[in-house]
Amino acid sequence: MPTSIRRLYLLDCPLNAEEVLRLSVPLARYLETGREKASQTYICSRRIPWYSQERRPPAPFVCTYMGRGLQDRARPFRFILNNSNATALNVYLMLYPKPFLARALQSDPQLATAVWQVLNEISPETLLGEGRVYGGGLYKMEPKELANVPADALMALIPQTSFESMTQTEMFSELVA
16 A cells, blocks of 8 residues: 555444443544534434444445536436445435335346346436436436336336336335435
């Protein structure tokens, strides 16, 4: 490893402040340095303890929720098939299948690839119709906006479904950023 690169670390400590103090005074002192500012930020202020990492299972599908596009046919939003079994950061929308879709995915491992392909075939115009655009051409899609996108093409992939029309909300139990 090059010596000129500053090494950074991710602290993942689920212990409460009293337990940390009992086990490691230096770590307790370090955490105290972030109490005034870091603990008050949006994400940290909603975690208990504030310095812990989010505990969430990996989502099989994720979607970029910000992007630029439509010039040169670029897509502002992309769906990703999460074969890595990694939990995505909050810069992605995480799609967790509802039980009927989860069962179908479990019984047919090839279905995940087909679902991913269909998600990526949703036209940019359809996605943009639910999202928003900011100055300079930055597009953004919130979880509730993605949930409104029709999912009819996905339904055609799943055997023994008799729904006439569905949205992402009915296919995925949670669309989380």
